[in-house]
Amino acid sequence: MTKQLHLAAHFPGVNNTTVWSDPESRSQIDFASFRHLAETAERGTFDFFFLAEGLRLREVKGRIHDLDVVGRPESLTVLSALAAVTTHLGLAATVNSTFNEPYELAKRLATLDHLSGGRAAWNVVTSWDAFTGENFRRGGYLDKSDRYVRAQEALRVVRKLWESWDEELVLDQGGGVFAREGAGAFADEGDHFSIQGRFGLPRSPQGHPVVIQAGDSDQGRDFAAEGADVIFSRHGSFEAGQAFYKDVKARLPQYGRSEDSLKIMPAVTVVVADNDAEAADKAQHIREQQVSGPTAIVLAELLWGRDLSSYDPDGPLPAEGPVVGSGVTQGRVGYNDPAPIIAEWRAQAEEHGWSLRQTVINQQNRQTFVGSASTVASAMNRHVQEDAADGFVLVPHLTPGGLDDFVDQVVPLLRDRGVLRSEYTGTTLRHHLGLDR
Numbered sequence: 001m002t003k004q005l006h007l008a009a010h011f012p013g014v015n016n017t018t019v020w021s022d023p024e025s026r027s028q029i030d031f032a033s034f035r036h037l038a039e040t041a042e043r044g045t046f047d048f049f050f051l052a053e054g055l056r057l058r059e060v061k062g063r064i065h066d067l068d069v070v071g072r073p074e075s076l077t078v079l080s081a082l083a084a085v086t087t088h089l090g091l092a093a094t095v096n097s098t099f100n101e102p103y104e105l106a107k108r109l110a111t112l113d114h115l116s117g118g119r120a121a122w123n124v125v126t127s128w129d130a131f132t133g134e135n136f137r138r139g140g141y142l143d144k145s146d147r148y149v150r151a152q153e154a155l156r157v158v159r160k161l162w163e164s165w166d167e168e169l170v171l172d173q174g175g176g177v178f179a180r181e182g183a184g185a186f187a188d189e190g191d192h193f194s195i196q197g198r199f200g201l202p203r204s205p206q207g208h209p210v211v212i213q214a215g216d217s218d219q220g221r222d223f224a225a226e227g228a229d230v231i232f233s234r235h236g237s238f239e240a241g242q243a244f245y246k247d248v249k250a251r252l253p254q255y256g257r258s259e260d261s262l263k264i265m266p267a268v269t270v271v272v273a274d275n276d277a278e279a280a281d282k283a284q285h286i287r288e289q290q291v292s293g294p295t296a297i298v299l300a301e302l303l304w305g306r307d308l309s310s311y312d313p314d315g316p317l318p319a320e321g322p323v324v325g326s327g328v329t330q331g332r333v334g335y336n337d338p339a340p341i342i343a344e345w346r347a348q349a350e351e352h353g354w355s356l357r358q359t360v361i362n363q364q365n366r367q368t369f370v371g372s373a374s375t376v377a378s379a380m381n382r383h384v385q386e387d388a389a390d391g392f393v394l395v396p397h398l399t400p401g402g403l404d405d406f407v408d409q410v411v412p413l414l415r416d417r418g419v420l421r422s423e424y425t426g427t428t429l430r431h432h433l434g435l436d437r
Helices: 031-043 075-083 102-115 144-162 218-227 238-255 276-290 293-304 339-352 356-364 373-385 404-416
Strands: 006-010 048-051 090-096 120-125 169-171 177-179 185-189 194-198 210-213 230-233 263-268 270-273 369-372 391-394
Touching: 006 031, 006 263, 031 048, 031 075, 031 404, 048 075, 075 090, 075 102, 090 102, 090 210, 102 120, 102 144, 102 194, 120 144, 144 185, 144 218, 210 218, 218 238, 230 238, 238 263, 238 373, 270 276, 270 373, 270 404, 276 356, 276 369, 293 339, 293 356, 339 356, 369 373, 373 391, 373 404
Parallel strands: 006 048, 006 391, 048 090, 090 120, 120 210, 210 230, 230 263, 263 391, 270 369
Antiparallel strands: 169 177, 185 194
16 A cells, blocks of 8 residues: 655754755744745645754854854744744644653643644654753753653643543533542652642644654663654664664564554655756755864864864864763763764764865755755655655755745645545645554
8 A cells, every 4th residue: 555655844943954055044043934834844844844953052162152152042932932823733832741741741741732733743753861951950960871761751731631532521510611529630659759739721733743763772762652643763874774674663562563564764855956867966055054164174073073173174084083971062962972973973984084174065965856856756655665764754854944945846746646635635744654444
């Protein structure tokens, strides 16, 4: 049976794909930017619009990282505004489970679900580092090994709150409406939370928000298999995607779940042009824009774990070995074992005669799908039909017009192939994803 392809739009914001220097680049915080990208995604009948989260500005040697200087808005506030200017598009917010309480999480997300008519989603993320934690009362207290423990408990409690409302109502003789005695009542005792009370909202048209998870570790994959509706994967290549898909889907039966109950959607980048050769040239130009000399040094410092500011980005790679856990960069995910990656970089640089910047360009930012509209549509469809993904989260390099070419050129071809809806057939995100059947 032909599988349907699911699509989501990621607002690029503070992302390493973003090209700031392009004349078409606009504000990362102006509502017009969010609205343009969301309306483009809805025109393309995407499943949902996806926002990341930043709880602290990232730093490099004590200075604010260049990708953060524009500011990092709060996801639910932006999505609540977008709920008023969209009608079908799902609205997915990344909200941290480490520094938020279950009642607050449940109520804020349920409110968005009601405001949007059942289109909300929660991307459950964790944070363990003390650098981020300094912004919060519990700064740095959570051991790295406990982050999924807290996240699993938070998700379980949030779901209990969402499901606590008894929808059966009775009328008194005066015409007032009273909920049954148990409506909204909850109590939960766990390792991280001990709460009781009454939840303030009934269920939304889709029951409760869709749950998204992005972990790739063994623990993270189990977390997704147990409780997520969508997993936001980083495995965009075909072979890696198939291996990840097979592994995660095989974990579902132990939690009493079917294969269709969890959608796997890797983050991907797309470059479209009139033909494959033009697209390849365009992709190379974008990669060169994405990695300036200073950016190449910063990304190399993340890998080497040492100050490389004295190096020429257009010169050779550093001769020194890496320093693990040096703290040169703050608020960015580092590398547990950078030595094999550095060895690969050196081998590639020697083979091709690349400078440090050229190595970073070719190792860090290669686009997932590059080609004519027909080439891109065929490749994306192959990934879905041959179980490398259920769909994709598209991360454009431009704000806000980075999806225009894809929606205008690739989406019609996907529709012609019968793998993407021509119009929405339901009103909730759960329906778009095929999770309400």
